[in-house]
Amino acid sequence: MKRIFSGVQPTGNLHLGNYLGAIRNWVRLQDEYECIFCVVDMHAITVWQDPAELRANTREVTAAMIAAGVDSERNIIFNQSQVSAHAELAWIFNCVARLGWLNRMTQFKEKAGKDRERASVGLYAYPNLMAADILAYKATHVPVGEDQKQHLELCRDIAAKFNHDFGAEVFPIVEPLIFGEATRVMSLRDGMKKMSKSDPSEASRISMTDDTDAIARKIRKAKTDPEPLPDDMAGLRERPEAANLVGIYAALNDSTVEQVLGEFGGKGFGQFKPALADLAVDKLAPIQDETRRLMAEPEFVDGILRKGAEKARDISAPIMAEVQEVVGFLRA
Numbered sequence: 396m397k398r399i400f401s402g403v404q405p406t407g408n409l410h411l412g413n414y415l416g417a418i419r420n421w422v423r424l425q426d427e428y429e430c431i432f433c434v435v436d437m438h439a440i441t442v443w444q445d446p447a448e449l450r451a452n453t454r455e456v457t458a459a460m461i462a463a464g465v466d467s468e469r470n471i472i473f474n475q476s477q478v479s480a481h482a483e484l485a486w487i488f489n490c491v492a493r494l495g496w497l498n499r500m501t502q503f504k505e506k507a508g509k510d511r512e513r514a515s516v517g518l519y520a521y522p523n524l525m526a527a528d529i530l531a532y533k534a535t536h537v538p539v540g541e542d543q544k545q546h547l548e549l550c551r552d553i554a555a556k557f558n559h560d561f562g563a564e565v566f567p568i569v570e571p572l573i574f575g576e577a578t579r580v581m582s583l584r585d586g587m588k589k590m591s592k593s594d595p596s597e598a599s600r601i602s603m604t605d606d607t608d609a610i611a612r613k614i615r616k617a618k619t620d621p622e623p624l625p626d627d628m629a630g631l632r633e634r635p636e637a638a639n640l641v642g643i644y645a646a647l648n649d650s651t652v653e654q655v656l657g658e659f660g661g662k663g664f665g666q667f668k669p670a671l672a673d674l675a676v677d678k679l680a681p682i683q684d685e686t687r688r689l690m691a692e693p694e695f696v697d698g699i700l701r702k703g704a705e706k707a708r709d710i711s712a713p714i715m716a717e718v719q720e721v722v723g724f725l726r727a
């Protein structure tokens with residue numbers, strides 16, 4: 396049986412990268428697989444979060460997921476901290492993963508910055524908690540953006556080492572699902588940097604809560620080069636900003652980069668940018684309206700998370716019992 400698990404941090408507004416790289420793919424998978432989607436509030440606090448904002452962001456990210464089409468009846472949507480299995484299994488994985496493995500994680504290096512001594516221990520152990528998220532449900536497939544690939548490789552290493560050390564086939568070796576035309580959406584200000592919630596420049600990202608004017612303005616001001624768009628993919632090489640905007644267009648339009656270049660090849664950004672802005676507004680506005688509507692009903696959103704957590708506990712409880720048995724924890 397295939398089981399999907401994926402997560403998103405409630406660390407601020409979702410942006411176009413989260414939507415095109417992850418959440419939109421979740422919507423596509425939910426007809427085919429059993430899906431568990433998690434708002435990972437415990438990952439969020441690996442860097443400082445204002446408590447009131449964390450609570451508000453958890454609700455907002457949940458609302459945005461539902462608005463984007465994730466079906467909370469058929470799937471499980473919950474926030475991580477409501478299910479204790481995540482913390483329990485993460486501790487066990489802290490004892491399975493090796494320092495050398497974690498030392499290679501590029502996301503830690505990026506997030507910790509120069510002053511590594513002052514990073515939280517949680518930020519360092521972040522990938523172990525992520526492995527616990529996935530394996531507490533014995534999930535087999537994990538749809539994410541390109542940036543999470545290394546963490547999923549670590550998850551595979553942890554599963555293999557656990558199975559090997561304890562001589563039991565407890566955990567599956569997960570498969571990453573990284574697909575679509577925008578697996579790595581880049582900053583609108585710098586085509587070499589990924590679009591991110593933590594970029595200090597608001598103009599670098601299209602937030603899922605931006606209004607029509609903001610979306611149009613950010614796309615109009617997006618960094619580009621002076622050349623017209625090329626006729627084929629090869630012409631996008633060495634043109635990261637152009638490649639990014641074309642990829643975004645293709646993803647939003649459910650087409651391919653080739654098709655977009657077929658239409659816009661030879662045309663300048665003066666023509667392409669307004670078309671992209673119209674398309675983005677067209678696709679994002681309904682999601683934004685629905686998110687706002689759901690945000691006005693926090694009780695409803697909380698109810699979905701509560702029900703999701705119950706269902707998540709039902710799946711993870713027998714798996715945790717098996718793990719505790721294998722590890723040698725005495726359960727009276």
Ligand code: AMP
Nearest residue numbers: 404412413416417539540578579580590
């Ligand atoms: P995060 O906001 O870091 O919790 O990421 C949630 C999901 O969005 C993960 O699957 C990420 O891989 C994906 N994601 C984040 N930023 C981007 C981006 N710039 N392009 C594509 N996917 C992204």
Ligand code: TRP
Nearest residue numbers: 400401402403404435525528537
């Ligand atoms: N680390 C992921 C991110 O920042 C979020 C995440 C946490 C996740 N746990 C997960 C993604 C489990 C997939 C599966 O994007």
